[in-house]
Amino acid sequence: MSGWTLPRRSRTAVLSAVGLVAASAGLWVGLGGDAQAAGAVPTPAHTLVVVMENHAYSQVIGSSSAPYINSLATGGANLTQNHGITHPSQPNYYALFSGSTQGITSDACVKIGFSSAPNLGSEVTAAGGTFGSYNETLPSQGSTTCSSGNYAQKHNPWFGFSNVPTSSAKTFAQFPTDYSTLPKMAFVTPNLCSDMHDCSVSTGDTWIKNNLGAYATWAKTHNSLLVVTFDEDNSQSGNRIPTVLYGQPVKAGSSNGTTYNHYNLLRTLEDLAGTSTHAGQAASASDFSGIWN
Template sequence: MWSGLGGASAHAASAVPSPDHVIVVVLENHAYSQVIGSSSAPYINSLKSGGASLTQSYAETHPSQPNYYALLSGSTQGVTDDSCVTPGFSSAANLASEVIGAGRTWASYNESLPSQGSTTCSSGNYAQKHNPWFGFSNVPTSSAKTFAQFPTDYSTLPQMSFVTPNLCSDMHDCSVSTGDTWLKNNLGAYATWAKTHNSLLVVTFDEDNRLSGNRIPTVLYGQPVTAGATSSTTYNHYDLLRTLEDTQGLSTHAGNAASGQDITGIWAS
């Protein structure tokens, strides 16, 4: 049985595991066919082989920013473009506020963020539009850390965290190969550790390249995942959000996650 909040009953009720640590990495603007099976993404494909792949995973809309709000809060929160938002403009429930409210631990790690908690619009390769936690008044800005603050002792990680690479590392401005290499160099050691420490890495994309019906790569890796598993069930950002909420044993689901479905068929028993 899975350890963690809720124990066996939560696992049985939700059909998802209870990992000790979950990291979600969101990459940018590439369709499933551009990444899965691509020689430019050997590391992501190794995660697929050693973990699980969702072959019918879809984003919600275009452009980038509303997808991030959908994934974090089950709603685009009225955001329709990539313009910088007023920090704390929304008090809607979201994954971070739910995790914190349940007495669990949360953080985001944001590459090229000028300083911990900075709500700046943009700075070099950093862009606020990929960091939806700044839009919520119920998420402490101090929980938004720089990537330099990402721990080397993975047992000290929060129970739930998001990692946002910068505009080059996330494949937005740079190549698939660049992003794949960044992922390996910066989260490969965590992925290896997760395999033996009841922890989970989720790699997904905000949206496709506008040419594939918004079908995106989503790969899950770690001890709770059956190696080599695939699911052809159609899932979207709201389903992933619901699944993340349920890994935390939360009693609530934000926005459209309430009517979403858990990701199933890929978990180790």
């Protein structure tokens, strides 16, 4: 019937019912400026993050020296405008892990457990998940040494927090072959050669392929995720860094040109793990979007 409308009371009832259905389906999580689509970030069984060193986006993405990382970008998601926070390396690791540089401005070895601030490790554990790290050339599980050969503590921010057990830091020799036994959220820290800090892009790319390639293949069919990112660009191009995500939850061949940084990555990792809180500046950061299945 042309021009016919529901009476006001009926319209109100219909809108309320629609709102209840949407809320129960997880489509809305709030009202106002902070409203965000629930379910926009998936909940993988395992997320593995590897942080490489000191290379700009253009030095890796599209480079013939990094065929494996580029294959992950092609088969997964490529963030074309992700950025580090500052220079040098260490404060970027703290920003990525805790939403704050925690006052760190250098690469000097920190006091173990100097901070009790919330961080990804403590949040995942509080949410009932598991957290751990696998550190190449770390002398032994939980070792708090500042350096040992090509190992450098400055790339392991979890040691700075009293609410993350030092025992959660394992050697890379302890990286499991049964990937289902990995923590829900885990980091891999290659040593100073394997992470491209002291050695070439090709060396680091080959290290990822040889050591994490089997996990990446497994993740594609086991609801799991591999994240490859960098700490900083070594002052090459506005701190624009490569960041690639690969696995079953990721839309193959997707990309996002939104300007992001380590706080957005932390927020995304928190939401992937289902934490109830967000550390530091991750609380006001947005998730990575447009890349999920």
